[in-house]
Amino acid sequence: GESVGLHLPTLSVQEGDNSIINCAYSNSASDYFIWYKQESGKGPQFIIDIRSNMDKRQGQRVTVLLNKTVKHLSLQIAATQPGDSAVYFCAETYYGGATNKLIFGTGTLLAVQP
Amino acid sequence: DAGITQSPRHKVTETGTPVTLRCHQTENHRYMYWYRQDPGHGLRLIHYSYGVKDTDKGEVSDGYSVSRSKTEDFLLTLESATSSQTSVYFCAISEPMRDRDVGYTFGSGTRLTVV
Numbered sequence: 565g566e567s568v569g570l571h572l573p574t575l576s577v578q579e580g581d582n583s584i585i586n587c588a589y590s591n592s593a594s595d596y597f598i599w600y601k602q603e604s605g606k607g608p609q610f611i612i613d614i615r616s617n618m619d620k621r622q623g624q625r626v627t628v629l630l631n632k633t634v635k636h637l638s639l640q641i642a643a644t645q646p647g648d649s650a651v652y653f654c655a656e657t658y659y660g661g662a663t664n665k666l667i668f669g670t671g672t673l674l675a676v677q678p
Numbered sequence: 679d680a681g682i683t684q685s686p687r688h689k690v691t692e693t694g695t696p697v698t699l700r701c702h703q704t705e706n707h708r709y710m711y712w713y714r715q716d717p718g719h720g721l722r723l724i725h726y727s728y729g730v731k732d733t734d735k736g737e738v739s740d741g742y743s744v745s746r747s748k749t750e751d752f753l754l755t756l757e758s759a760t761s762s763q764t765s766v767y768f769c770a771i772s773e774p775m776r777d778r779d780v781g782y783t784f785g786s787g788t789r790l791t792v793v
Contacts, residue, residue, distance in 0.1 A: 607784030
């Protein structure tokens with residue numbers, strides 16, 4: 565069947581390099597943002613999140629940067645590995661809202677070359 | 679994913695037939711969601727539930743209905759399937775984010791083909 569990765573922006577990197585995946589979010593009222601990783605044939609998996617009172621948050625090998633002025637998020641992956649190959653989505657919502665609804669971006673395909 | 683199960687995993691159905699997809703959770707989470715995923719569109723919200731018998735429409739709800747008669751089950755029904763509903767459907771669960779900084783947990787998806 566057709567892969568979700570088709571028609572997506574693609575970032576191709578060499579193994580060991582750092583990757584930067586960008587996302588523009590739509591709603592200036594959003595105050596909570598999440599990055600998800602989706603491998604082929606699987607559901608999205610949580611990577612890292614950030615609230616709007618922060619501009620940077622670090623996890624294991626991943627860093628999320630938030631620029632509220634231009635409504636921009638980025639996900640940095642250090643020392644990219646073949647297992648990082650996947651589609652990455654950003655999502656936005658209003659923290660503490662009544663329904664937790666997330667709005668997803670269209671995704672970026674990360675292809676790691678050995 | 680542990681705690682959330684979608685069934686069936688794959689289904690092929692004919693245009694005009696009704697189809698029901700099931701999402702079952704064992705996490706006792708309050709919120710449940712149905713998304714569809716299509717190439718170039720990311721994940722789009724179909725319907726969601728914020729409690730038993732409490733449901734609301736998402737951005738692409740036309741042609742779909744849902745029911746939640748108990749906490750653990752959220753059913754998505756295509757009343758009369760059309761080819762435009764060929765997609766991968768994901769169920770997700772979450773707790774109110776004011777309690778903790780955790781987003782959704784997604785199921786493994788149901789690939790539906792309408793012929």
